[in-house]
Amino acid sequence: MSSDVRFTDFKSDKQPTWCPGCGDFGTMNGMMKALANTGNDPDNTFVVAGIGCSGKIGTYMHSYALHGVHGRALPVGTGVKMARPDLEVMVAGGDGDGYSIGSGHFIHAVRRNVDMSYVVMDNRIYGLTKGQASPTSRSDFETSTTPEGPQQPPVNPLALALASGATFIAQSFASDAMRHTEIVEAAIEHDGFGFVNVFSPCVTFNDVDTYDYFRDTLVDLQEEGHDPTDYEAAEEVILDADKEYQGILYQDDESVSYGEQQGLGDNMSEIPDGAPEDAMDLVREFY
Amino acid sequence: MPADLNWAIGGEAGDGIDSTGKIFAQALARAGRHVFTSKDFASRIRGGYTAYKIRTSVDDVQSVVDRLDILVALTQRTIDENLDEMHDGSAVIYDGERSWEAEIPDEVTAVDVPLKTLAEEAGGAIMRNVVALGAACEITGFDVAYLDEALEKRFGGKGSKIVENNKEAARLGRDHVREEYDLDHLGYDLETTDEDYVLLNGNEAIGMGAIAAGCRFYAGYPITPATSIMEYLTGRIDDYGGHVVQAEDELSAINMALGAARGGARSMTATSGAGIDLMTETFGLVATSETPLVIADVQRSGPSTGMPTKQEQGDLNMVLYGGHGEVPRFVVAPTTVTECFWKTVEAFNLAETYQTPVFLVSDLAMSVTEQTFPPEAFDMDAVEIDRGKIVSDEEVEEWLDDEGRFRAHAATDDGVSPRALPGTLDGAHMSTGLEHDELGRRTEDTDVRVQQVDKRNRKVETAKAEEDWDYREFGDPDADDLVISWGSNEGALIEALDLLEERDVSVRVLSVPYLFPRPDLTEDIEAADDVVVVECNATGQFADVIEHDTLTRVKRINKYTGIRFKADELADDIEAELSTEVPAQ
């Protein structure tokens, strides 16, 4: 690992095919900066991406990476981190990827508290499949598959995380570059599962949850003096449906990660040339 | 005097049938006798008939037969279920003090043992099965001292008092029979030898093979009959620096295993039919991202939830063809419990050498069958590990393009690319389920698409040329007729050969452990008069594959009752099949 890593080292030479103005540009820049700022380099970083416009992020970043199947990025990240505690593992995807098809994995990744970060680009729409409702779409948000709106309340991913026993819950906004970077950095540094829901506007299919909308409504919790270690205060802001927040909503600063709790420290890629020396003990057990 | 003894204990699930059977099996193994066990159980936790059967001999035993010599019946149903296998040398041990009226045929010796009362005398009603074991020892002339050793193994961890009470229970059972009956061991003579045997089942052998082969990460989701692989690894793999994680479902399990494999760990998941269905989504990703992964499928009766505790070999098509698009893979199917060990080791080597998914296909019968082996059958010194083309920091350079980017999916001649594990300097790259170029970057370029598809398929071609995709052969090599089998039918087939020989029927048997790639059987089939394919499914999936490969019609013996083949039944079926015409299709 070299100490002079710059965030551009995390950039691949592939030009993003995102629509000009897509929130994912800002989200990705913040992720790369956060990785560099926390002392990581591409050779010790593993990025797992979901499927969607958001999932393409793995292609535009440079590190060890896997772009998997829809909704399953978290299990992949979990496996990487358990086998390789020495690596920095970051998982990224969209709201459809994470809270719809992958919602089962989300709950369990949260409660498993593996030491990795999870960045969700929440644009409240399915971008890549061209504009259908997502689990975070507003109930009256008209889309090609929901002409009258989904007619169901949106999923509150922060509440879902809190209820699942999250140890780090944050929300950021793709165009507030500094705060977004800081928040992802905190997620990386958190000893456990660092979850960041990022408002990452889709300029093509969502004309409601726009840059202007978030700029006008976002309340910064840290400016408000919110104490993230206060569970009840976190509960209150997370369940507050009338406001949009950014900042660290909740952090259990005594969190013990899965790996630490299970004593996982070994790099599991290193194995002997043949069976382990005392492997005959395994046979003897059956006497 | 029968050369082998068939013993069973049956009752309701929850009666401790399994552990009692296992104790007796261990006692027999301690006495240097071969043991082959089978289980009959229903898919419920309490209630429902369940039985544990043991066949034992001083010679190797590899199958169950339709004969029962000694039965410990804890319920009336146990007797009803087994009546047709009993004969005039059989004995039934039952507790006449229980409220049920045992209807035991006249020619069968009824041995009434007050199991509960004697168990209470020894220290607790819970030991009534052990009283029955003591009684069984006396009936068959088997020294209870061997039982003592098994009881020590089973209860040693619970303190010497428990061990002593159990030994006492066994003696009370023995003495009761000795005093109340004059059986003269019914003519049985359980010879002992000085051999040291280990006793284990197919799933334990898979788990042991995995650890021996350097598997360090296992993710799974409970499902019968695969779960015991996970249970075996839990608590053992940790001793070797590994970890087992119970995932939230099979989708997660296979993706976790994939993640660990990307991290460079030898990694595995195991499941059964329904779980394979869920994992199918990820097969293609494993193959196209060129990740080494071992996926074990311990088959059970389908379709859907089918008969979860019953035998079937119905997933062949699924493991051969499952997954959308075209997915290069290997499919390896052990045919015996020892093969479960060795083929697991091989599966990991194949996975890493060729950077592909490898299906390790077993079945319920093999997973629950405990069998004795000389410990050398699992000679750890003979385990070899081949990690394939992992590149070091220094070697990375050879594989960089002009702009210094690592060609993780380089289109090599053999189809296998260099593999840089995370942490390797300058090896950073991404892999994806999308079609990609040599660098792993998404592409729809027609030439690159063809290059990468060909490259991945070339691995299979290379493997076909480099590895031995052979079969195991039994019977008369010069026989005119050929019997072909896969999976756990092998043992029953081998024993069927002896029975056929007595009837002057000679056949040559091929037991095929490689399902893809598989040995080319064209010559064998062309040289044979009749060809019969034996498998536990209704449609003959392997027979179809063989017909496809060799362009020759074959005969089929299919069993899909949920129960494995028995040697005597198989001998009858083969004899009958050889005398019929091949049906037109």
Ligand SMILES: Cc1ncc(C[n+]2csc(CCOP(=O)(O)OP(=O)(O)O)c2C)c(N)n1
């Ligand atoms: C199993 C499966 N089902 C459906 C799809 C099609 N699909 C691709 S992306 C996507 C939705 C992505 O939405 P989101 O996660 O919100 O990401 P965005 O594109 O908005 O960033 C869907 C349904 C797929 N690739 N795989």
Ligand code: SF4
């Ligand atoms: S469709 Fe929306 S989410 Fe996708 S790239 Fe365009 S702006 Fe971004």
